[in-house]
Amino acid sequence: MDDALKAPSRRAFLKGSAAAVAGSVAAGAAVAAEPDPLITELQDWASSLGEGVDETPYGLPIKYEDDVVRRNVPWLTADPISSINFTPIHALDGTITPQGCAFERHHSGAIELSKPDYRLMINGLVDQELVFTYADLERFPRENHVYFCECAANTGMEWAGAQLNGVQFTHGMIHNMEYTGVSLRTLLNEAGLGAAGDLKDKWVYVEGADASSNGRSIPMEKALDDVLVAFKANGEALRKEHGYPVRLVVPGWEGNMWVKWLRRIEVTDMAVESREETSKYTDVLADGIARKWTWVMDAKSVITSPSPQSPITHGPGPMVISGLAWSGHGQITRVDVSKDGGMTWETARLGRQGDTKALTRFYLDTEWDGEEMLLQARAMDETGYVQPTKAQLREVRGENSIYHNNCIQTWHVKTNGEAENVEVS
Amino acid sequence: MSKFLKVTAAALVLGSPALAEEKFGLGRPALPEEVAAWNKDVLPDGRGIPEGRGDVFTGEEVFAEQCAVCHGDFAEGVDNWPVLAGGFDTLGDKDPVKTVGSYWPHLSTVWDYVNRSMPFGAAQTLSPDDVYAITAYILYSNDLVDDDFELSHENFADFEMYNKDGFIIDDRAETEYTIWSGEPCMENCKDEVKITMRASVVDVTPEEADEGADGAMQGHSEGTVEVAATEQAAEPEAEVVETAAVAVDPELAAAGEKVFRKCKSCHQIGEGAKNRSGPQLNGVMGRTFGAVEDFKYSLVFNAAAEEGRVWDDESMSAFLAKPKGYLKGTKMGFGGLKKEDDIAAVIAYLRSASE
Numbered sequence: 001m002d003d004a005l006k007a008p009s010r011r012a013f014l015k016g017s018a019a020a021v022a023g024s025v026a027a028g029a030a031v032a033a034e035p036d037p038l039i040t041e042l043q044d045w046a047s048s049l050g051e052g053v054d055e056t057p058y059g060l061p062i063k064y065e066d067d068v069v070r071r072n073v074p075w076l077t078a079d080p081i082s083s084i085n086f087t088p089i090h091a092l093d094g095t096i097t098p099q100g101c102a103f104e105r106h107h108s109g110a111i112e113l114s115k116p117d118y119r120l121m122i123n124g125l126v127d128q129e130l131v132f133t134y135a136d137l138e139r140f141p142r143e144n145h146v147y148f149c150e151c152a153a154n155t156g157m158e159w160a161g162a163q164l165n166g167v168q169f170t171h172g173m174i175h176n177m178e179y180t181g182v183s184l185r186t187l188l189n190e191a192g193l194g195a196a197g198d199l200k201d202k203w204v205y206v207e208g209a210d211a212s213s214n215g216r217s218i219p220m221e222k223a224l225d226d227v228l229v230a231f232k233a234n235g236e237a238l239r240k241e242h243g244y245p246v247r248l249v250v251p252g253w254e255g256n257m258w259v260k261w262l263r264r265i266e267v268t269d270m271a272v273e274s275r276e277e278t279s280k281y282t283d284v285l286a287d288g289i290a291r292k293w294t295w296v297m298d299a300k301s302v303i304t305s306p307s308p309q310s311p312i313t314h315g316p317g318p319m320v321i322s323g324l325a326w327s328g329h330g331q332i333t334r335v336d337v338s339k340d341g342g343m344t345w346e347t348a349r350l351g352r353q354g355d356t357k358a359l360t361r362f363y364l365d366t367e368w369d370g371e372e373m374l375l376q377a378r379a380m381d382e383t384g385y386v387q388p389t390k391a392q393l394r395e396v397r398g399e400n401s402i403y404h405n406n407c408i409q410t411w412h413v414k415t416n417g418e419a420e421n422v423e424v425s
Numbered sequence: 426m427s428k429f430l431k432v433t434a435a436a437l438v439l440g441s442p443a444l445a446e447e448k449f450g451l452g453r454p455a456l457p458e459e460v461a462a463w464n465k466d467v468l469p470d471g472r473g474i475p476e477g478r479g480d481v482f483t484g485e486e487v488f489a490e491q492c493a494v495c496h497g498d499f500a501e502g503v504d505n506w507p508v509l510a511g512g513f514d515t516l517g518d519k520d521p522v523k524t525v526g527s528y529w530p531h532l533s534t535v536w537d538y539v540n541r542s543m544p545f546g547a548a549q550t551l552s553p554d555d556v557y558a559i560t561a562y563i564l565y566s567n568d569l570v571d572d573d574f575e576l577s578h579e580n581f582a583d584f585e586m587y588n589k590d591g592f593i594i595d596d597r598a599e600t601e602y603t604i605w606s607g608e609p610c611m612e613n614c615k616d617e618v619k620i621t622m623r624a625s626v627v628d629v630t631p632e633e634a635d636e637g638a639d640g641a642m643q644g645h646s647e648g649t650v651e652v653a654a655t656e657q658a659a660e661p662e663a664e665v666v667e668t669a670a671v672a673v674d675p676e677l678a679a680a681g682e683k684v685f686r687k688c689k690s691c692h693q694i695g696e697g698a699k700n701r702s703g704p705q706l707n708g709v710m711g712r713t714f715g716a717v718e719d720f721k722y723s724l725v726f727n728a729a730a731e732e733g734r735v736w737d738d739e740s741m742s743a744f745l746a747k748p749k750g751y752l753k754g755t756k757m758g759f760g761g762l763k764k765e766d767d768i769a770a771v772i773a774y775l776r777s778a779s780e
Contacts, residue, residue: 073631078495078505078758080721081702082545108548121455123464129455136451165624169631190448205466211548213541215466264463273469273531275538279523282592288517290528294595308624336609341618345611374618384606396600400521412620421624425617 060100068092070101071168076157081109082212084151086172089302089324090309094351095176095359096146099239102175105151105255107212110241113261118245120187120229124266125202127192134245137231140182140190145228145251146358148326150174150297152254152281152403158390159399162410162421167307170409170421174326176359179249181230184223187265196267199224205272206248209263216257217271218250222295226251226357229262252328252357253295254403256281286398299387300406301325301335301362301379312417316370321348325360327381332360334380339366341374341410341424342389348377356382373413374424390423467537471582474536478577479558481565487555488562490686491544494759500525500566504758510566516591526567530592532584536560546690546701673777681774684767691759694778703757708779710736710772725754741775742768 061068070085077083084105087097104110115134123129151173157163164170188204196202204223207215218227228249231238238244243260250257256276271277271293283291303323306312312319325332332354336345346364354360362377379387390407412422467473489498495506502508512522521528525535540556542548551559561576569587576584624630685694691703698705704717714734715726722730729752734740744751745768747761762768 071631073629075505075629078507079702079756108542108545121459121463122452123455123460129460130452131455131459132452139451140449161622161627162624163627163629165630190451192448207463207466211542211546213465213548266464266466268468270468270470272466272537273534274466275534275542278531278534278592279525279529279538284516284521284523286517288521288591290516290592291595291597292592294597296595296597298597298601336611341615343613343615343618345609345614374620378609380609383602385602386605386607386609388601388605392605400519412623422620423622425615425619425621 065091068101070103071172073157073164073169082107084153084173086168087175088168088309089172089174089304090167090307092304093322093361095324095354095361096234097175097177097359099177099233099236099242102177102239102242103151103173104241105173106210106241107214108210111210111261112240113209113245115245118263120246120262121264122187122191122266123264124205124268125193125196126188126267127194130191132187134231137182137229137246140186142180143183143228144178144180145226145249146176146178146355147249147251148174148176148297148357148359149249149255149258150300150326150328152256152294152297155300155405155407155409156402158407158409158421159394159401159405162423165421166309167302167304167409168309171302171304171324173255174324174359176326177233178235179228179230180232180235181228181246181249184227184229184248184265185225187229188223188267191267193267196220196269201269203268203271205264205266205268205274206257206259206262207264207266208243208259209261214256214259214276215264215272215274216259216277217268217274218257220267222250222253250295252297252330254281254297257295281403283397283401283403285396285401291401294404297326297328298404298406299325299327299329299332299379299381299385301332301377301387302409303337303375303377303411306375306413306417306419307411308419308421311419312368312413314417316368319366319368321364321366321375323348323362323377325354325362325377325379326358327379327383327385328357329385330356330382332379333382335360335362336378336380337362337364338376338378339373342376342408345378370415372415373411374422375411375413375419376408378408465537465541467533467540469531469533471533471578474533474578474581475553476578477553477557478575478579479554479556479561480575481558481561481570481572483555484558484560484562484565487551487559491547491551491690492559494687494690495545500563503760506758509563513567513587516588524567525563526569526587528588528591530586530589532560532564532581532586535563536581539563544690673773675777677770677773678777679774680766681770681772682778684762684771685774685778687762688759688771691757694775706775706779710738710741710776710779712736723754723756725752738772741772745771 068088068091070087072080072083072085085103087103088101118134120132120137121130154173155170158170193199199220202220203217204220205215205217207213229246230249231246233242238247243262246262248259248262277292283294285291301323303321304310305322321337325335332350335348335350337348338345348362348364351361351363387406387408393405393407410422410424411419413419495503496509497503500509501511508522509525512524512527515522515527529535536556539559540551557576561570561574564570565572565574691701692706693699693701694706698707700717700720704720712735713730714736715722715730745762748755748757748759762771
């Protein structure tokens, strides 16, 4: 780890953090040298008046939080219209992602489709092909569930090595919201599946209303299990970038299947094998053969703080290591944390027992001795699956699959509190 | 899908808050015309494809007109836009080149995707014959057919793609889940740990992120560059009107309209023109650079706007000849017009169409 210490710190914010560490070491001393003017002097806000109600009819985060925003990696795609950005997970806590900073992925841009203009068609092998309006959907029994939505390409840039220096970029193609909607099963039942005959080999093809006409084939078993036709997220209408007014929620399965601006549901007797399930979202193995229909997002976790964008800004002593864990197979049952690159592990505390197929927050309340750390987290889910290392993943899949990289991530925390994305032996 | 039947039965009986058999009588029957309008997907066995035909030669023309700006004349891909041809036998290499030819397992996917999703910015505007022709041309540019090939609904289902056997169904349950499970190691899991790679060496993290993190460390940073630039850009609207006065040669403008097909996938012009991936171009001649208020320009365009640079014949000719040479850093993903005549014509068209 010696060479690590000499690595120059290129980034301005890292200098900032080093200074902050020095400052707070002093401030951390048990005795204050001088009285704190923030306490002893009358502050403006304690004397004059603040803003009245209605100043911002729809409230936004206070200006001090204006760096907690989605960010894009421009070199990834040719054009921002068909592109992706990343959730600032380094700056969030708990599990719910506010809609305004939840990552976006569009194939032909985010469209504006109003509720009055919205139509949903069910066609194909059903007893009665139907058209619903938005108002119709609101008259079916509704359900509420919290689910994570992860793009299959999350962490995809890291297959060949440590690339992007920030958890927002390595793991930010994910969000977690509470959805309100109608079960897809209810809508399929409304159209009637008698015409489909034996349901075992049937599929549901779902398609969006935007110009990309993004469509995916979902096996009937999943369609009748927990798929939701959702119109609210975190209590309010979906944002346009997430498919207003109606999107599909496919719990535990890759984000591309969560079709936005959902306009059509077709019952078929085979997979359509659309572009998004052949050219994309298939995983090339080392021998050039590709896996298809790899829908489930396997268990994964990552430490969000400390991390490159969220360095340690205090001196040695009590600290909280925090992160997120999730599994497309069900609940997270345990998360272990290592400070030495995987030689020894401690079991972290779950903030709250997570919901199935939803983000779970974990904390390791610990002491920092001021020394370097190689931080890792390792998730386990209810099936007994243990999140693999990068080496384990590469052994089975090679380095070319782009998608479904759920490897253990390592952050190298230096003595000044800075953290860097690294790979370890 | 072995546990399928059990799950379904349980789901239908117990899962829903409503009884499964119960229907609500909501919605209305879909009319045949409505289903026909939306039900466009084509299945791997060819079901769903409309009748029609198109040959390689026609396809080459349509492709040059509608697709080549992004995908290249030979489907080789311009800049960062997708490559559609070549890459054969690279799938097992370090950086596989996955194209329609080297990777796609079904011809139906090509026809279906081009028909429903391309050209980017003008989806669903191609006729079935054009889609047949383009598909034939993409096969030709991949050396999969000869130049006299014609594709039609009749021979469509018989065509076998190069990589049709290149896929297996998700086998993680056998190859991974069984291995990566059980009680994991907690102590002495390895003898030593070495850093083998670090992100700062590759250094591809967007600078923006630094600024953000910087802000986080030093507290709130006042109004961003972007906001300032947009305000600047908002002003020059008034100048736009004057330019219409320049006399335009109608013949030249008509020729320019043809050239403008190369621009259409990204730009609109004329009444009701909206921003697409490029800004709307109404009154662009005589307009300040980067002046469309609600369009997000690149930094060079914002800088040019700030300097108050105005589009005239000279600047427009230079820009259209070599966009990236003239304004380094522009995000206009277009290689440039090679012929001076085309440039003069399209400028005349830009003037006339804005009138």
